[in-house]
Amino acid sequence: MDFSPRFATLRGVISPLIKLLLEGGRLSTAQMAQVLNLPEADVNRQLDQLRKDRVLLGWRPVLNLADEETGIVRAVIEVRITPERGGGFNRLADRISRFDEVESCYLMSGGYDLLVFVGGSSLQKVAAFVSEKLSTIEGVLSTATHFLLRSYKEQGFLLDIKAEENDRLKVAP
């Protein structure tokens, strides 16, 4: 198992950058360079390396839009599948994950095997994806679909609160 270079970079030079990405909000590379006391070119190089190592996969905004505005219907699907000799669950999980409708896919312990997050423009489209694509795959034993009604927290952000007024004193002892 050759994961040592990746962990070396994580624990070594790049780790402060990852921490900053996680805690620093939306800092530009120039600002990250300032905080880390590195030339901006080094920050860019490290970010490139993180992408090459597939540690940093991409950037997405976390939006707070009511579903009627985005028109997106989301569902969580519990999928039971048959493991395969030699490949376990991986080949099927990969095959399922490659559909554009699938936002996330996890192997689970417990009563089912895969937990699949699916998004679509209407309830019918999500239902059609499940019945026509997902459940017809050879090796898929059963599916149980739960539609998401409301989101309260996304990626660590609370959705149902107003922008807070900063009521800290401006100067305090």
Next chain:
Amino acid sequence: MDTTRYIAKHVINLPRSGIRDFFEIVAKMKDVISLGIGEPDFDTPWHIREAAIYALEKGKTHYTSNLGLIELRRAINRYVEKNFSISYRPEDEILVTVGVSEALDIAFRALVNPGDKVMFHQPCYVSYHPSITLTHGVAVPVPTFAKDNFALTAEALKAAWEPGCKLLMLNLPCNPTGGTCNRAQLEAIAKFAIEKDLLVLSDEIYSELTFDGEHVSIASLPGMKERTIFLHGFSKAFAMTGWRIGYACGPATLIEAMMKVHQYSMMCASIISQEGAIEALVRGEDGMKTMREQYHRRRDFIVRRLNEIGLKCHMPRASFYAFPSVEVTGMNEKDFALGLLNAEKVAMVPGTAFGPNGAGFCRACFATGYDQLIEASDRIERYVQGLKNP
């Protein structure tokens, strides 16, 4: 009617906090980046807030023992034993107070006779000197210096000592300087305290925010537990400033004396805050470490930037304060802070708010987000450059 004649002499002569004056100016301005706030920018971790909500729901709305909830005192003992290597009996050696501020006030009221001398190091937190004055004690300031990274030295104590000194007030790590003492320096201070038979009040509110090296409590040194009142609280480590909750640990006779004052003035600390405090001690360590890690990175950034700009600044080993010198600008600290505020809308607190020997320095609190710190440092740089090339 002239109502001022009713005010007690020692109160009327008490100056207002320099911070207060500065606050009045800053409060009227818009879009100020403030490095003048002496508190964490994080809200209290949710699990602590939720524990307080749960306590309210369960009808925890009554007085507690004057000493504080026994569960909290037990948790304090376990926490102090683990992190400071000192053990206190929950039954009679720990008193829960309304912040360290109250602990300090009742300690002075319980210990100081009119005319008793209290040594304390300066620059220091704004309330030490007035608290001594309010109990009719005599304040004996001991300077700390930039050359020592604002650590208190036994030499400075010896030089400042005079007959009649009874108490030694310590705040290590220190607000506003971020200075603190290593074990050897503390041992020298302990030796001095024993030689001069001083009782030590040790306010260690910033101890969890120690970034480099170990934090040592003077109470843990040989012969010191019996002559130290250890003061601590939840405000800084657990981001709980508004909860007003702290504690004092010490010899039972002294805690009993403090408890008498507390009993007749405060009765007890808020039960809601006490319930939150238990949660903080039992399950708050991870959150505290995460916050400390962020302060650490911010410290490294702001201190480096201040030095790059030319405002010489020692590396504070602890706290969330940088204490740069503004000497290079040729201005005094008040003019510098006011000029910076007016020109670039960045607030730093003039060092003299923390004692006369804070002259030539300003306090910059780095408990604020990276984007604000970066912008503030750029503005300070522009201001300092502008002074050089008007």
